[in-house]
Amino acid sequence: MVLTEVYRNVDDIPNIGSYHIETAMVKSDDLMKNILRVKTDHGNEYGIRLDNEDQILENGSAFKLGDKQLLVLSVIADEMIEITPRDIDEMGLVAHFLGNLHKPVQIKDGKISLLLDKVVVKMLDKEDINYELKKVQLDQPLEYLDLTK
Template sequence: MIIERIVGNIAYADVDNRHVERVYLRSDDLVKRVQRVTTDYGNEIGIRLTERKNLTDGDILYLDDRNTIVVHVMADDLLVIRPVNMTQMGDIAHQLGNRHLPAQFEGDEMLVQYDYLVEELLKQLDIPYERTERKVKQAFRHIGHQHG
């Protein structure tokens, strides 16, 4: 089976009376438009998205009267950074920007994928943080940039 489009998202769809199979993906796989995956029931499927849209947790890849296949994003090893003031936020944002590290924001928290060097930096700058496993809503995207 080749999946070419996202049918919807399980958060907004009624799939109560259907058999649900899950495709477990790492967050960095969400940006891949072409990939081969296996469901939790051992069924192999190909994904070849025709739209330029990234996958997200809960996306429905297949839906019929009896079955559905849903994307399940696995938790990432993250540093959850909680600056207590604008100076700390500016310091860490500047440092992470210099390293071209992608970050995401949820409320007052900055999320970055775990890196021991970043953890050491946070300790040096005395910025509150926590290392945790957490699902992210979207893939961490590296932004291409060259210094001129």
């Protein structure tokens, strides 16, 4: 079966307990794809091909399989680096370094997050920059900054 439209996010479905749910585990990078093949916890395989380019996949995207049946995407947690610069100078240094490496990042609440990379960890240690390694389940994939929008 090929699924072409996201019904809604599982968090936004009322009476979710009345549905039979199959869960497919996906990598955060898979959320950027318009065409995807998944295998569920029930052993069923489904194809996903989003017809509407405005729709995006995210953690919890639900597809209707039947009247009270859903396929829900669950993102596998990624090992992430969360950097907490001490001041604007350190923020500039980190941003310059990560930009030169062309790393997709997420910047939120004064912190920079990116997928684990040993080269970045070595640089952070060398420059004595605060960071933590965390397992994080991303709701949306990390993307490169697009200045054309």
